[in-house]
Each structure stands twice: as structure tokens, then as C-alpha cells.
Amino acid sequence: MAQLTTEKWIDEIKHKTEKVGGISLADASEKDLFYAICGIVSEEMNKNWIDTQDLYKQTQTKQVYYLSMEFLIGRLLESNLLNTGMLDACNEALVKMGYDPEKVYSIEHDAGLGNGGLGRLAACFLESIASLKFAGHGCGIRYRYGLFEQRIIHGHQVELPDYWLKEEYPWETRKAEEAIDIHFGGDIHMLKKNDGSLEFKYENTDKVTAVPYDVPIAGYQNGVVNTLRLWSAESNSGTTDMMSTQNSQYFHHLDHKHSIEQISGFLYPDDSGYDGKVLRLKQQYFLVSSSLKSIIRQYKKNISRSLIHLPEKIVIQINDTHPSLAVPELMRILMDEERFGWDDAWEITTKTVAYTNHTTLSEALEKWPQDMVKSLLPRLHMIINEINERFCTEVWNNYPELQNKVHELAIIADDQIHMARLAIVGSFSVNGVARLHTEILKKKEMKNFYTLFPDRFNNKTNGITHRRWLLQVNPELSSLITDVIGPQWITRPNQLISLLRYSRDEPFLDRVSEVKLRNKAKLANFIHEKTGITVNEHSIFDVQIKRLHEYKRQLLNIFHVIHLYNELKDNPNLDITPRTFIFGAKAAPSYYFAKEVIKLINRMASIINNDASINDKLKVVFLENYNVSLAEKIIPATDISEQISTASKEASGTGNMKMMMNGALTVGTLDGANIEIRDLVGDRNIFIFGLTADEVLHYYHHGGYVARDIYNTDERVRRILDQLNEGAFGSQEIEFKDIYYHILYHNDPYFVLKDFDAYIEAHELVEQAYRDKSTWMNMSMTNTAYSGKFSSDRTIQEYASEIWKLKRMD
Structure with missing residues (x-):
């Protein structure tokens, strides 16, 4: 990266505020300076961004695409200044100009693209991939609203909308020319061709346009700039089309447009009801379909080899179960759009997709009602059903010791599609994220799958940048x-x-x-x-x-x-x-x-x-x-x-x-x-x-723990619980009774006592x-x-x- 001196920084900031922003430096606010500095940094990064992508294209190097529903990237200005080697000079320039750098950098709103450790891990990984000079990119959703903005009012959590995009986001570049159409629902017609192959036709689908917004990810002072591609859901019907329809249809169009935009509207919409679950499933398919279509389009553009060689050039890493639909969607693209037969498509898919598991909690191992998937993604449902049939048949025929476990292994069981099972069966690698976690997966939670695929399981303990x-x-x-x-x-x-x-x-x-x-x-x-x-x-x-x-x-x-x-x-x-x-x-x-x-x-x-x-x-x-x-x-x-x-x-x-x-x-x-x-x-x-983990799991499986025994014998515990039950800390006597009852009447499920x-x-x-x-x-x-x-x-x-x-x- 070009090194700007303190004086050059002051000149560049002045140029940006005066010539671009139309504001004199004397009148510039901290926000004006923030956007000016972002512009300067972007110009420096963009040169290397272009060079990096050209290098990947010329060398046809193998690339990884990290698919995740979350990328908790936080603020990027200070990080980008650090990684481009310009932080110290920029800080000195701001101080010399009479500004507090921290206040200028804090103008940036945290990007509402994630919630917890899963998303922050994905962000750290992207930084390390670039800093280590690997060809790797992120694929996510450009949520307009983050999880929520939390306020504490009279001790209670109150949720407010986190509209982090209410002002211009300086790091993204809209790539409308690379938009992709995604299809939901509709009718599927299966046609048998003269050569005996099957062809699938789609009709009456609900079409959504996925528009990519690219964010540069700079490596640490090494000239590498990779890409975080975020997809925005947009309606492909223009205002002119809507205004030319009858009044009643106009409002129908507005409702339809709103329903489409909801797909990239909120990080983690409320999925306690049916409609919320459908929206969540839409988000997951929207992410994987747009990402995979984009990846294959780039492959065909840059690499003059058949897609049969895709695993030699591309890895799809799915971050937890959320992007598990990548398995059947890649199958669909290869068979329906690229005309591969099942066996070749399956070999390509299972050599391209890798899966990271992040949890042993049963509620986090996603399951979707089969009817919901069939209605929303009819072709994918057919493919998942076929994967399941073939897999269960293979287990039954080749693993007699697991014949009585087929129900526990089946991707479709009890009218539910088990996404973690789909991810395991459809990938070449399954990794846990800490040594203990991986051992629990292998020996307990996914023991039967480990019996089937011992070579797929491995550990990659998480890290931070x-x-x-x-x-x-x-x-x-x-x-x-x-x-x-x-x-x-x-x-x-x-x-x-x-x-x-x-x-x-x-x-x-x-x-x-x-x-x-x-x-x-x-x-x-x-x-x-x-x-x-x-x-x-x-x-x-x-x-x-x-x-x-x-x-x-x-x-x-x-x-x-x-x-x-x-x-x-x-x-x-x-x-x-x-x-x-x-x-x-x-x-x-x-x-x-x-x-x-x-x-x-x-x-x-x-x-x-x-x-x-x-x-x-x-x-x-x-x-x-x-x-x-x-x-x-x-x-x-x-x-x-x-x-x-x-x-x-x-x-x-x-x-x-x-x-x-x-x-x-x-x-x-x-x-x-x-x-x-x-x-x-x-x-x-x-x-x-x-x-220890073994002791906890033993209690879960065999019982033997009685929370009330501790309540009866430990006066410190009894005093705290009684204080909660008797209203010692509440404005009302009943205020914290629910905690008391939850601990004692649900037998302290997480062993607090x-x-x-x-x-x-x-x-x-x-x-x-x-x-x-x-x-x-x-x-x-x-x-x-x-x-x-x-x-x-x-x-x-x-x-x-x-x-x-x-x-x-x-």
C-alpha cells in the first residue's frame, strides 16, 4: 500500500471534504472527516482489490468460499487503516487538525450482519485468509436491519430496530450487473428425453433478484484484498410496471415487493410462528442459491475446464447448518442447468462442500418440516428425498450393524428434514471447533455418522485475529x-x-x-x-x-x-x-x-x-x-x-x-x-x-442429580433462591419467582446450583x-x-x- 505522510493525509482529507463533499475543512464535522477518510482508504484498497482478483484469474488458483448467515465485522475504518499501514499517519493527521481519532472512527455504525461468536469467527477468518495470502471470500446476506438495538429501561430489555444502513455504508460496492435470479415455489414438470435422461421444467415460480454488494477484506500490509459478497433481495418489477396496473393490483404488487425485500430485511426474524419459519428458510436458500450460481458463473468465466473439475478449483465451506441447502442446490444446478447425471453431480458436490459444526445443542441442529420445504423449494425437496433414499439404502445394505439406527441417520425422519445430517452426508469434511467439542460429536452426538465416515471428521479449534x-x-x-x-x-x-x-x-x-x-x-x-x-x-x-x-x-x-x-x-x-x-x-x-x-x-x-x-x-x-x-x-x-x-x-x-x-x-x-x-x-x-463434560452427560443420560437436595443443604443457595421467591429484590413480590421455580421445578437443567x-x-x-x-x-x-x-x-x-x-x- 502507498504510504501517506501526515501532511499528505491532511491534504487528502482537505481535498475530499472540499472538492468531493463541498464543505470547507474549517466547517467539516467529524462525520464529514469520517467519510473523507473512508474515501481515501477505499481508493488505496481498490487498487489492490483489482490486482488481487486479476492474480487469481491469471493463476487459476484454488479458492475457498465461506458461506455464513453471519459476518460480525464490526466497524471497519480503523481495521482497514491498520491493515493498509496507514493508521499511525492518519491518527497523527487528525490530532494535528484538532480532532480526536476515536471520535471520528466511532461515527461508523457496527454492521448489523451478525449476532454472536459464529459471526465474529467468520469475520476473523476472512481477515486471516487475506493476511495469510490465501484466495478466499465470504458469502452472506446484506441485512438492512441487524438483530436489534438493545435498550435497558427500568431493568428490562427493550428491542429497537437496528437500521444500520440508514446512512451510506462506505465500504460496499453494488454490483447490479452481477445480479442473479432466485426462484421459490412453483410447479416442477419432469420430462423424459429421447436418450433416457430426465429434464426438469419450472413454471409459476416466485422470482427474486439477488443483487451483490461487495466489501473488500484487506490482508495485513501485504497487498491482498479479498471479497465479502453480501446479497440483497430485490423485486424485479419496476415502479412503472406497478403504476400501469389497476389499483387493486398495485397494492398487491406493493405487498409482493415488501415480501421479497423481507428476505434480506432482518437478521434472525422471529421464527416462533409458521410465517417466520418460512422467511428463515427463504433466507437460507437465498444465500446458498445466489452464492453458488455466482461461484459457478465465475468458474466458467475464468477457468477453461469442465465443471467435473470443480473440486480442484473450488471449496464451499458451510458455517454451521444454516447453509446446508448448498448440498441439494449444487446438485440441482449441476443436474438441471449443467446437464450432469446424478452420479457425477454427487461426486462433484461431495468433493466440493465442507461443513463446520458449531454446537451440540439439539435446538441448534436445524430441522425443517418436510411440507414447508416441499412447498417453498419443490425441486430441492425431490433432490433431498433422493439423497435420503440412496443414503439409507446404502446404510441398510452395507452396514448391518447400523440397520437398527437408520431412523437416527436418515436425513428425512418424522416428517422433518435434518439439516446437520444433510450437511454430513453431502460433504467431504466435518469439523468441530474445539478438541472437546469434536470428541463429543464423534463419540456421542454424531457417533453413528462417525462410524460411517471416520475420515471426514476432524477438529479445527477456533481462533481470533x-x-x-x-x-x-x-x-x-x-x-x-x-x-x-x-x-x-x-x-x-x-x-x-x-x-x-x-x-x-x-x-x-x-x-x-x-x-x-x-x-x-x-x-x-x-x-x-x-x-x-x-x-x-x-x-x-x-x-x-x-x-x-x-x-x-x-x-x-x-x-x-x-x-x-x-x-x-x-x-x-x-x-x-x-x-x-x-x-x-x-x-x-x-x-x-x-x-x-x-x-x-x-x-x-x-x-x-x-x-x-x-x-x-x-x-x-x-x-x-x-x-x-x-x-x-x-x-x-x-x-x-x-x-x-x-x-x-x-x-x-x-x-x-x-x-x-x-x-x-x-x-x-x-x-x-x-x-x-x-x-x-x-x-x-x-x-x-x-x-466435567463427562459428568454432565452422565447426569443427563442416567439421572442422579436433584437440585432441591442442594437447596436443602447449602444455606447460601437456599438464601438466594428464597430471596428471589419472596420478592426481596423486586418491586413486586412475584418479580423473580419464575427463576426460583425454573431452577427447582425443572431440576436446574444447566447445573447452576x-x-x-x-x-x-x-x-x-x-x-x-x-x-x-x-x-x-x-x-x-x-x-x-x-x-x-x-x-x-x-x-x-x-x-x-x-x-x-x-x-x-x-
Whole structure:
């Protein structure tokens, strides 16, 4: 990338604001400067974007396409400045001009393209693919509205529309000339040709136009710019056509146009009802059909070889079950549009598609009613049915030991189409995302499929892009690291291990401690600005930021807070290190219990933060509207990383990696990637507690756990639950009774009470360790030193060499 000096930056910004924006620099607002800088960066990236695509075309290199319903990319300006090597000069220019760079960059709205770890992982992967010089692109949906904008009003979560596209999005390029038609419903006619082959004709389909918007993904200072292609659903009937019809038809056209635009309207529409489920299924087909048609079109344009060779040049990686329709859709395209027979089409498909599983939760393993798929996607239903028939016949004939398991293996069973099963049968690779998760898939959740396809199953432990989650969000710590071990870690993150030499270097650790304190003070100022709550930057910042779900056990965390509060009320002189508990989480709009937990956290915050008798020893903060930008503020200031999911439930976790990388210590169960963190840093540098995955699964399968026994024998637990039941924390007596009843009358399904005592004990160890600054900083630096293992660079290198078979474009 061209390097702009500070003075050149000022000249370029002035040119953009005056000549392009029509505003003098003296009158320019922070928003004007934001768009000017985006324009400058885009011009620099576009040159390399074109060169990169030309290189791929000339070399006909193999490429991966990452299909995902989510890409949680956050804000891109600062990241793009960093990856193009222009961040420092731009910062200096803004300061020289009298502007705060952070305020200018914060003009950008977080892109509403994802919700949680699944989407953030996809974004990290794209950055690493480009930074490692692999040919790889993302395919997603250009949602006009994100999940929702969360507001906390009187302690309750309130959902507002997240219209993130209300202003121009500077990073996208509309490619109307590459639009693709997608068809839903209609009638299918099967014709037998003279040569005995079958031909399928489609009539009366509902046509939707998929328009691509391309977003550049820049590698780290290497000239590579890959593409995130986002599809927008648009009606192909123009205004003129509608206005020329009769009045009654005009309104019908408006309704139809609205129904089409809804396909790319909302991330995760409410699918609690039938219509919502249909819309969700439409979204999934819309993504895979538009993406696959585009990929094949590019292949035919750039590669002068038959599609029989598609697997040699293309890999389709489907991120979880959501894009599983890629299997039958690729079959449909190959057979109906490219005239391949079944056997050849199946061989091409099963050598091209690879599947990443992200969950062991049964509710997340998608199933669709067969009638719904048949009505909305009649041709795909025929293909899925044929895949199922052939697969079940093969199992019955060739695997007598599994004949009594055919129903558990069948893609269509009990009038439901099982998408995870479809993805496994139709792909050449099935990977889990942490060692424990993969073992659970192989030995329990997908044991029968593992028996059939042992060579397909493999593990790829998730990772995070360290350039964003350390270099960008924690520049002071990054600078200290570079001072002592050099800059090689930025492109070779495993070099962070060299920090172990300094894990007992007191002068260095003192400097790291000072950086942490400044980061905490900065977050404390932000908290006060946003909430009015004053927190002590010298307190332990204990953080749990993630999607609100029962298995993630925010409830266990707030039970611990209530326990500490009870202890302080009983003994105000109790000698404890001050704690600030920081939560950030969204609950799905229809997830009642999760919203009750949010209400409880906020209610306890109101009570504790206003109780002078506890002498500010506890503070509770719930930061609303948790997103990538908020995470970037919180993570560098974190002391304790709460990773307390019920063992066996969290596939991997990536928040644990981000906080570990920034020197936070993990309090966690032996779940997901926590196990691999523990194996690296050792037992003395992490706080592990609670049931193991095997113990949890044993209770689920064999029983033996009675929550009420703990209620009857642990007075701390009984006191907390009774307080909830008796209305001690509510404005009404009934306010938190549902939590009480859920725990005791549904037998504590996520083992909150069972792990409570071990969790309290783990926090006692945290207390002891934090009081010894030297010990704490040694533990902190040890975590940062080992965190290079969890860079997405390592994960992508494993995908590229073991699954995708890609070569670096050196």
C-alpha cells in the first residue's frame, strides 16, 4: 500500500471534504472527516482489490468460499487503516487538525450482519485468509436491519430496530450487473428425453433478484484484498410496471415487493410462528442459491475446464447448518442447468462442500418440516428425498450393524428434514471447533455418522485475529510487546511465546500493569458517561460479555454477586478486594427466561450500586447493546474472564481467547477451548471449577442429580433462591419467582446450583491471587504469551492445508 505522510493525509482529507463533499475543512464535522477518510482508504484498497482478483484469474488458483448467515465485522475504518499501514499517519493527521481519532472512527455504525461468536469467527477468518495470502471470500446476506438495538429501561430489555444502513455504508460496492435470479415455489414438470435422461421444467415460480454488494477484506500490509459478497433481495418489477396496473393490483404488487425485500430485511426474524419459519428458510436458500450460481458463473468465466473439475478449483465451506441447502442446490444446478447425471453431480458436490459444526445443542441442529420445504423449494425437496433414499439404502445394505439406527441417520425422519445430517452426508469434511467439542460429536452426538465416515471428521479449534483483538484494540500493550520481542508476532503470532522470558521481569510487568490500569480508567470513564455509575479502576474488573443463554450461565455469575452482597450485608467490614462485575449480553426477543436474567442483573445493579453500607466494595454494571465496538472497549480492561458455560455445551468460545490475549485470567469450566487454554498455561494460571463434560452427560443420560437436595443443604443457595421467591429484590413480590421455580421445578437443567460451591471457591482463589501483584502479573503475562496458539492465523492455516488444500499466493 502507498504510504501517506501526515501532511499528505491532511491534504487528502482537505481535498475530499472540499472538492468531493463541498464543505470547507474549517466547517467539516467529524462525520464529514469520517467519510473523507473512508474515501481515501477505499481508493488505496481498490487498487489492490483489482490486482488481487486479476492474480487469481491469471493463476487459476484454488479458492475457498465461506458461506455464513453471519459476518460480525464490526466497524471497519480503523481495521482497514491498520491493515493498509496507514493508521499511525492518519491518527497523527487528525490530532494535528484538532480532532480526536476515536471520535471520528466511532461515527461508523457496527454492521448489523451478525449476532454472536459464529459471526465474529467468520469475520476473523476472512481477515486471516487475506493476511495469510490465501484466495478466499465470504458469502452472506446484506441485512438492512441487524438483530436489534438493545435498550435497558427500568431493568428490562427493550428491542429497537437496528437500521444500520440508514446512512451510506462506505465500504460496499453494488454490483447490479452481477445480479442473479432466485426462484421459490412453483410447479416442477419432469420430462423424459429421447436418450433416457430426465429434464426438469419450472413454471409459476416466485422470482427474486439477488443483487451483490461487495466489501473488500484487506490482508495485513501485504497487498491482498479479498471479497465479502453480501446479497440483497430485490423485486424485479419496476415502479412503472406497478403504476400501469389497476389499483387493486398495485397494492398487491406493493405487498409482493415488501415480501421479497423481507428476505434480506432482518437478521434472525422471529421464527416462533409458521410465517417466520418460512422467511428463515427463504433466507437460507437465498444465500446458498445466489452464492453458488455466482461461484459457478465465475468458474466458467475464468477457468477453461469442465465443471467435473470443480473440486480442484473450488471449496464451499458451510458455517454451521444454516447453509446446508448448498448440498441439494449444487446438485440441482449441476443436474438441471449443467446437464450432469446424478452420479457425477454427487461426486462433484461431495468433493466440493465442507461443513463446520458449531454446537451440540439439539435446538441448534436445524430441522425443517418436510411440507414447508416441499412447498417453498419443490425441486430441492425431490433432490433431498433422493439423497435420503440412496443414503439409507446404502446404510441398510452395507452396514448391518447400523440397520437398527437408520431412523437416527436418515436425513428425512418424522416428517422433518435434518439439516446437520444433510450437511454430513453431502460433504467431504466435518469439523468441530474445539478438541472437546469434536470428541463429543464423534463419540456421542454424531457417533453413528462417525462410524460411517471416520475420515471426514476432524477438529479445527477456533481462533481470533490477534491483529484486531490485540494490536488494534490494545495499542499500548502491543507497543510494549513489540519493544521487548520485536514486531514479528504481528504476522507470526506464535512468537508471543517469547514473552515468557519477561513473565517475571518486574520492571516490564510494572509497565504492563500501568497499561492495564489506564485501560481500566478509560473504561471506567466510559461506564460513567453511559450509565452514571462510578467504578473504581483499582477494583477487579470481572467480565462476562456474550450472548444471553441459559447454558452460558450468567445466572451463576449473578448468584455469586448476590452471595457476596449477602456476605457484606451480614458483615460490612468483610475484607474483600473491591469488585466491579461487568455484563454485556442480548437475549433473543422471545427468550423469556434470558430476559428475566437480564432484569435480575439490572435489579441487583440498582440495589448494590446505591447501597452505601457496603462501602463501594461491589459494583455491578450492565452495558446495553453489546456489540463488537463495545467488546473492543471492555476486553483490554478485563482482569477476570468469565467462561462458565455448563461443561459440554460451549463448542469453543472465542471471547475466552480475546480476553486471555489481553492478559485477563479465565474463571471457567472444562468446556470448549477452556480445556486447551488450561493445557497450555497450566493449572496455576487459570481458575477451573465445576462438573466435567463427562459428568454432565452422565447426569443427563442416567439421572442422579436433584437440585432441591442442594437447596436443602447449602444455606447460601437456599438464601438466594428464597430471596428471589419472596420478592426481596423486586418491586413486586412475584418479580423473580419464575427463576426460583425454573431452577427447582425443572431440576436446574444447566447445573447452576451443582457448580455453585466450586464457583465460589474458584473466586476465593482469584481473591488471593489478585492481592499478590507480582503473582497476578506473572499469571497475566503467561496467558498473553500462550495466546498466539489461538490466533485465527493458526486455525486458517490448518483449514487451508488439511481441508481446503490451498496454496499461499506468495
